[in-house]
Amino acid sequence: MQDQPRLHCTEPLAGGVTIALDPAQAHYLGGVLRRSPGDAVTLFNERDGEWDATIAALRKDRCQVTVGAQRRPPRSEPGPALLFAPIKRDATDLVVRMATELGAASIRPVLTERTNAARVNLDRWRAIATEAAEQCERLSVPRIAEPVRLPDLLGSWDDAVPLLAALERAPEGEDTRRSAAGWRRDAPPAVQPALLVGPEGGFSPAERGLLARCGFVVPVRLGPLVLRAETASLAGLSALLG
Known part of the structure:
Protein backbone atom coordinates (compact mmCIF):
# COMPACT_ATOMS: atom_id res chain seq x y z
CA MET A 1 0.00 0.00 0.00
CA GLN A 2 1.16 3.54 -0.72
CA ASP A 3 1.24 6.31 1.88
CA GLN A 4 0.68 8.95 -0.79
CA PRO A 5 -2.53 8.52 -2.81
CA ARG A 6 -1.89 7.91 -6.51
CA LEU A 7 -4.65 8.89 -8.93
CA HIS A 8 -5.09 8.58 -12.67
CA CYS A 9 -5.91 11.99 -14.16
CA THR A 10 -6.91 12.58 -17.77
CA GLU A 11 -6.37 16.35 -17.53
CA PRO A 12 -3.08 17.74 -18.94
CA LEU A 13 -0.42 17.67 -16.22
CA ALA A 14 2.21 20.39 -15.91
CA GLY A 15 3.94 22.11 -13.03
CA GLY A 16 1.97 24.93 -11.43
CA VAL A 17 -1.44 24.17 -12.92
CA THR A 18 -4.50 23.61 -10.72
CA ILE A 19 -6.82 20.75 -11.65
CA ALA A 20 -10.29 19.79 -10.48
CA LEU A 21 -10.54 16.08 -9.75
CA ASP A 22 -13.70 14.16 -10.49
CA PRO A 23 -16.30 13.72 -7.69
CA ALA A 24 -15.39 10.08 -7.05
CA GLN A 25 -11.72 10.97 -6.53
CA ALA A 26 -12.69 13.87 -4.27
CA HIS A 27 -14.85 11.56 -2.15
CA TYR A 28 -12.04 9.00 -2.01
CA LEU A 29 -9.52 11.55 -0.77
CA GLY A 30 -11.80 13.27 1.73
CA GLY A 31 -14.36 10.66 2.77
CA VAL A 32 -12.26 7.50 2.63
CA LEU A 33 -8.66 8.59 3.23
CA ARG A 34 -9.53 11.64 5.37
CA ARG A 35 -7.02 13.85 3.57
CA SER A 36 -7.01 17.64 3.91
CA PRO A 37 -5.79 20.68 1.99
CA GLY A 38 -2.01 20.72 1.99
CA ASP A 39 -1.69 16.93 1.81
CA ALA A 40 0.31 15.38 -1.01
CA VAL A 41 -1.04 13.23 -3.84
CA THR A 42 0.46 11.74 -6.99
CA LEU A 43 -1.17 12.19 -10.41
CA PHE A 44 -0.35 10.31 -13.58
CA ASN A 45 -1.41 9.51 -17.10
CA GLU A 46 0.13 7.89 -20.16
CA ARG A 47 0.55 11.18 -22.02
CA ASP A 48 2.24 13.32 -19.33
CA GLY A 49 3.88 10.85 -16.94
CA GLU A 50 3.73 11.03 -13.14
CA TRP A 51 3.64 14.22 -11.06
CA ASP A 52 3.63 15.34 -7.44
CA ALA A 53 0.63 17.43 -6.46
CA THR A 54 -0.87 19.08 -3.38
CA ILE A 55 -4.52 19.29 -2.37
CA ALA A 56 -5.49 22.95 -2.69
CA ALA A 57 -9.18 22.67 -1.74
CA LEU A 58 -11.33 19.74 -0.64
CA ARG A 59 -15.01 19.68 0.24
CA LYS A 60 -17.32 16.67 -0.09
CA ASP A 61 -17.26 15.75 -3.79
CA ARG A 62 -15.11 18.67 -4.91
CA CYS A 63 -11.34 18.74 -4.90
CA GLN A 64 -8.71 20.91 -6.53
CA VAL A 65 -5.04 19.97 -6.63
CA THR A 66 -2.00 21.99 -7.64
CA VAL A 67 0.57 20.13 -9.70
CA GLY A 68 4.21 20.34 -8.62
CA ALA A 69 7.29 18.59 -9.98
CA GLN A 70 7.37 15.69 -12.39
CA ARG A 71 8.34 12.37 -10.85
CA ARG A 72 8.57 10.28 -14.01
CA PRO A 73 8.38 11.29 -17.66
CA PRO A 74 5.96 9.48 -19.99
CA ARG A 75 7.29 6.27 -21.47
CA SER A 76 6.08 3.47 -23.65
CA GLU A 77 4.58 0.53 -21.76
CA PRO A 78 4.20 -2.13 -24.46
CA GLY A 79 2.46 -5.35 -23.61
CA PRO A 80 0.29 -8.05 -25.12
Whole structure:
Protein backbone atom coordinates (compact mmCIF):
# COMPACT_ATOMS: atom_id res chain seq x y z
CA MET A 1 0.00 0.00 0.00
CA GLN A 2 1.16 3.54 -0.72
CA ASP A 3 1.24 6.31 1.88
CA GLN A 4 0.68 8.95 -0.79
CA PRO A 5 -2.53 8.52 -2.81
CA ARG A 6 -1.89 7.91 -6.51
CA LEU A 7 -4.65 8.89 -8.93
CA HIS A 8 -5.09 8.58 -12.67
CA CYS A 9 -5.91 11.99 -14.16
CA THR A 10 -6.91 12.58 -17.77
CA GLU A 11 -6.37 16.35 -17.53
CA PRO A 12 -3.08 17.74 -18.94
CA LEU A 13 -0.42 17.67 -16.22
CA ALA A 14 2.21 20.39 -15.91
CA GLY A 15 3.94 22.11 -13.03
CA GLY A 16 1.97 24.93 -11.43
CA VAL A 17 -1.44 24.17 -12.92
CA THR A 18 -4.50 23.61 -10.72
CA ILE A 19 -6.82 20.75 -11.65
CA ALA A 20 -10.29 19.79 -10.48
CA LEU A 21 -10.54 16.08 -9.75
CA ASP A 22 -13.70 14.16 -10.49
CA PRO A 23 -16.30 13.72 -7.69
CA ALA A 24 -15.39 10.08 -7.05
CA GLN A 25 -11.72 10.97 -6.53
CA ALA A 26 -12.69 13.87 -4.27
CA HIS A 27 -14.85 11.56 -2.15
CA TYR A 28 -12.04 9.00 -2.01
CA LEU A 29 -9.52 11.55 -0.77
CA GLY A 30 -11.80 13.27 1.73
CA GLY A 31 -14.36 10.66 2.77
CA VAL A 32 -12.26 7.50 2.63
CA LEU A 33 -8.66 8.59 3.23
CA ARG A 34 -9.53 11.64 5.37
CA ARG A 35 -7.02 13.85 3.57
CA SER A 36 -7.01 17.64 3.91
CA PRO A 37 -5.79 20.68 1.99
CA GLY A 38 -2.01 20.72 1.99
CA ASP A 39 -1.69 16.93 1.81
CA ALA A 40 0.31 15.38 -1.01
CA VAL A 41 -1.04 13.23 -3.84
CA THR A 42 0.46 11.74 -6.99
CA LEU A 43 -1.17 12.19 -10.41
CA PHE A 44 -0.35 10.31 -13.58
CA ASN A 45 -1.41 9.51 -17.10
CA GLU A 46 0.13 7.89 -20.16
CA ARG A 47 0.55 11.18 -22.02
CA ASP A 48 2.24 13.32 -19.33
CA GLY A 49 3.88 10.85 -16.94
CA GLU A 50 3.73 11.03 -13.14
CA TRP A 51 3.64 14.22 -11.06
CA ASP A 52 3.63 15.34 -7.44
CA ALA A 53 0.63 17.43 -6.46
CA THR A 54 -0.87 19.08 -3.38
CA ILE A 55 -4.52 19.29 -2.37
CA ALA A 56 -5.49 22.95 -2.69
CA ALA A 57 -9.18 22.67 -1.74
CA LEU A 58 -11.33 19.74 -0.64
CA ARG A 59 -15.01 19.68 0.24
CA LYS A 60 -17.32 16.67 -0.09
CA ASP A 61 -17.26 15.75 -3.79
CA ARG A 62 -15.11 18.67 -4.91
CA CYS A 63 -11.34 18.74 -4.90
CA GLN A 64 -8.71 20.91 -6.53
CA VAL A 65 -5.04 19.97 -6.63
CA THR A 66 -2.00 21.99 -7.64
CA VAL A 67 0.57 20.13 -9.70
CA GLY A 68 4.21 20.34 -8.62
CA ALA A 69 7.29 18.59 -9.98
CA GLN A 70 7.37 15.69 -12.39
CA ARG A 71 8.34 12.37 -10.85
CA ARG A 72 8.57 10.28 -14.01
CA PRO A 73 8.38 11.29 -17.66
CA PRO A 74 5.96 9.48 -19.99
CA ARG A 75 7.29 6.27 -21.47
CA SER A 76 6.08 3.47 -23.65
CA GLU A 77 4.58 0.53 -21.76
CA PRO A 78 4.20 -2.13 -24.46
CA GLY A 79 2.46 -5.35 -23.61
CA PRO A 80 0.29 -8.05 -25.12
CA ALA A 81 -3.41 -7.65 -25.70
CA LEU A 82 -5.72 -9.96 -23.77
CA LEU A 83 -8.85 -11.23 -25.48
CA PHE A 84 -10.98 -13.58 -23.40
CA ALA A 85 -14.48 -14.96 -23.17
CA PRO A 86 -16.22 -13.32 -20.20
CA ILE A 87 -16.94 -15.57 -17.23
CA LYS A 88 -18.72 -15.08 -13.91
CA ARG A 89 -18.49 -11.56 -12.51
CA ASP A 90 -16.01 -12.12 -9.66
CA ALA A 91 -13.69 -14.16 -11.87
CA THR A 92 -13.87 -11.59 -14.66
CA ASP A 93 -13.09 -8.79 -12.19
CA LEU A 94 -10.03 -10.76 -11.10
CA VAL A 95 -8.85 -11.20 -14.70
CA VAL A 96 -9.17 -7.49 -15.45
CA ARG A 97 -7.36 -6.50 -12.25
CA MET A 98 -4.52 -8.97 -12.59
CA ALA A 99 -4.11 -8.41 -16.34
CA THR A 100 -3.59 -4.72 -15.58
CA GLU A 101 -1.01 -5.51 -12.92
CA LEU A 102 0.79 -7.93 -15.24
CA GLY A 103 1.11 -5.34 -18.00
CA ALA A 104 -1.58 -6.07 -20.59
CA ALA A 105 -1.86 -3.20 -23.08
CA SER A 106 -5.54 -3.80 -23.81
CA ILE A 107 -8.38 -6.07 -22.72
CA ARG A 108 -11.32 -7.12 -24.88
CA PRO A 109 -14.23 -9.48 -24.26
CA VAL A 110 -14.76 -12.07 -27.01
CA LEU A 111 -18.16 -13.72 -27.37
CA THR A 112 -17.99 -17.41 -28.28
CA GLU A 113 -20.55 -20.18 -28.68
CA ARG A 114 -19.99 -21.29 -25.08
CA THR A 115 -19.66 -17.88 -23.43
CA ASN A 116 -21.91 -18.01 -20.37
CA ALA A 117 -21.74 -14.37 -19.23
CA ALA A 118 -24.90 -12.68 -20.44
CA ARG A 119 -23.74 -9.09 -19.81
CA VAL A 120 -20.46 -7.21 -19.97
CA ASN A 121 -20.14 -4.07 -17.85
CA LEU A 122 -17.34 -2.16 -19.57
CA ASP A 123 -17.60 0.82 -17.20
CA ARG A 124 -16.97 -1.53 -14.28
CA TRP A 125 -14.00 -3.07 -16.08
CA ARG A 126 -12.54 0.38 -16.77
CA ALA A 127 -12.91 1.37 -13.12
CA ILE A 128 -11.20 -1.84 -12.00
CA ALA A 129 -8.37 -1.38 -14.50
CA THR A 130 -7.86 2.24 -13.42
CA GLU A 131 -7.70 1.32 -9.73
CA ALA A 132 -5.24 -1.49 -10.48
CA ALA A 133 -3.03 0.86 -12.51
CA GLU A 134 -3.02 3.32 -9.62
CA GLN A 135 -1.92 0.60 -7.22
CA CYS A 136 0.74 -1.08 -9.37
CA GLU A 137 2.40 2.20 -10.47
CA ARG A 138 1.76 1.86 -14.19
CA LEU A 139 1.63 5.07 -16.17
CA SER A 140 -1.00 3.72 -18.55
CA VAL A 141 -4.40 2.14 -18.04
CA PRO A 142 -5.21 -0.77 -20.37
CA ARG A 143 -7.68 0.02 -23.12
CA ILE A 144 -10.98 -1.76 -22.53
CA ALA A 145 -12.53 -2.49 -25.92
CA GLU A 146 -16.11 -3.29 -26.91
CA PRO A 147 -17.19 -6.94 -27.02
CA VAL A 148 -16.74 -8.73 -30.34
CA ARG A 149 -17.90 -12.10 -31.62
CA LEU A 150 -15.10 -14.51 -32.41
CA PRO A 151 -15.82 -14.78 -36.18
CA ASP A 152 -15.91 -10.98 -36.47
CA LEU A 153 -12.67 -10.68 -34.53
CA LEU A 154 -10.89 -13.11 -36.80
CA GLY A 155 -12.36 -11.59 -39.94
CA SER A 156 -11.01 -8.13 -39.14
CA TRP A 157 -7.70 -9.17 -37.59
CA ASP A 158 -4.41 -7.51 -38.59
CA ASP A 159 -2.33 -10.38 -40.03
CA ALA A 160 0.87 -8.73 -38.79
CA VAL A 161 -0.13 -9.31 -35.14
CA PRO A 162 0.30 -12.90 -33.92
CA LEU A 163 -2.81 -14.18 -32.17
CA LEU A 164 -1.84 -16.82 -29.63
CA ALA A 165 -4.84 -19.06 -29.01
CA ALA A 166 -4.68 -20.96 -25.73
CA LEU A 167 -5.93 -24.46 -26.50
CA GLU A 168 -6.34 -26.76 -23.52
CA ARG A 169 -6.11 -29.86 -25.68
CA ALA A 170 -4.21 -30.55 -28.87
CA PRO A 171 -6.13 -30.71 -32.15
CA GLU A 172 -6.72 -34.18 -33.55
CA GLY A 173 -3.54 -35.64 -34.97
CA GLU A 174 -0.10 -34.21 -34.29
CA ASP A 175 0.17 -31.67 -31.48
CA THR A 176 1.27 -28.45 -33.17
CA ARG A 177 0.90 -26.26 -30.11
CA ARG A 178 3.87 -24.31 -28.81
CA SER A 179 4.37 -23.26 -25.22
CA ALA A 180 3.51 -19.61 -24.74
CA ALA A 181 6.83 -19.02 -22.95
CA GLY A 182 8.73 -20.69 -25.79
CA TRP A 183 7.01 -18.55 -28.39
CA ARG A 184 7.91 -15.40 -26.46
CA ARG A 185 11.52 -16.50 -26.10
CA ASP A 186 11.93 -17.05 -29.85
CA ALA A 187 9.94 -14.06 -31.12
CA PRO A 188 11.59 -10.66 -31.72
CA PRO A 189 11.25 -8.50 -28.58
CA ALA A 190 9.48 -5.75 -30.52
CA VAL A 191 6.67 -8.08 -31.60
CA GLN A 192 3.71 -7.74 -29.25
CA PRO A 193 1.17 -10.53 -29.66
CA ALA A 194 -2.40 -10.93 -28.49
CA LEU A 195 -3.51 -13.78 -26.24
CA LEU A 196 -6.90 -15.37 -26.90
CA VAL A 197 -8.48 -17.42 -24.11
CA GLY A 198 -11.74 -19.28 -24.63
CA PRO A 199 -14.70 -19.85 -22.33
CA GLU A 200 -15.27 -22.47 -19.67
CA GLY A 201 -15.50 -25.69 -21.62
CA GLY A 202 -13.20 -24.42 -24.34
CA PHE A 203 -13.84 -23.43 -27.92
CA SER A 204 -16.47 -25.37 -29.85
CA PRO A 205 -15.37 -27.74 -32.67
CA ALA A 206 -16.53 -25.19 -35.25
CA GLU A 207 -14.53 -22.44 -33.57
CA ARG A 208 -11.44 -24.62 -33.38
CA GLY A 209 -11.77 -25.24 -37.09
CA LEU A 210 -12.12 -21.52 -37.74
CA LEU A 211 -8.98 -20.79 -35.70
CA ALA A 212 -7.06 -23.51 -37.56
CA ARG A 213 -7.82 -21.84 -40.91
CA CYS A 214 -6.34 -18.48 -39.86
CA GLY A 215 -2.67 -18.19 -40.70
CA PHE A 216 -2.01 -15.56 -38.02
CA VAL A 217 -3.28 -17.84 -35.21
CA VAL A 218 -0.60 -19.62 -33.18
CA PRO A 219 -1.95 -22.52 -31.07
CA VAL A 220 -0.25 -22.50 -27.67
CA ARG A 221 -0.31 -24.54 -24.49
CA LEU A 222 -0.02 -23.09 -21.01
CA GLY A 223 1.24 -26.12 -19.16
CA PRO A 224 0.55 -29.81 -18.62
CA LEU A 225 -2.81 -29.33 -16.87
CA VAL A 226 -6.23 -28.08 -17.93
CA LEU A 227 -6.67 -24.63 -16.38
CA ARG A 228 -9.75 -22.70 -15.38
CA ALA A 229 -10.55 -19.88 -17.79
CA GLU A 230 -9.42 -17.13 -15.42
CA THR A 231 -6.23 -19.01 -14.55
CA ALA A 232 -5.43 -19.49 -18.24
CA SER A 233 -5.64 -15.74 -18.91
CA LEU A 234 -3.22 -14.92 -16.13
CA ALA A 235 -0.85 -17.83 -16.81
CA GLY A 236 -0.68 -16.89 -20.48
CA LEU A 237 0.05 -13.23 -19.76
CA SER A 238 2.72 -14.19 -17.23
CA ALA A 239 4.43 -16.44 -19.79
CA LEU A 240 4.40 -13.72 -22.46
CA LEU A 241 5.70 -11.02 -20.14
CA GLY A 242 8.45 -13.15 -18.64
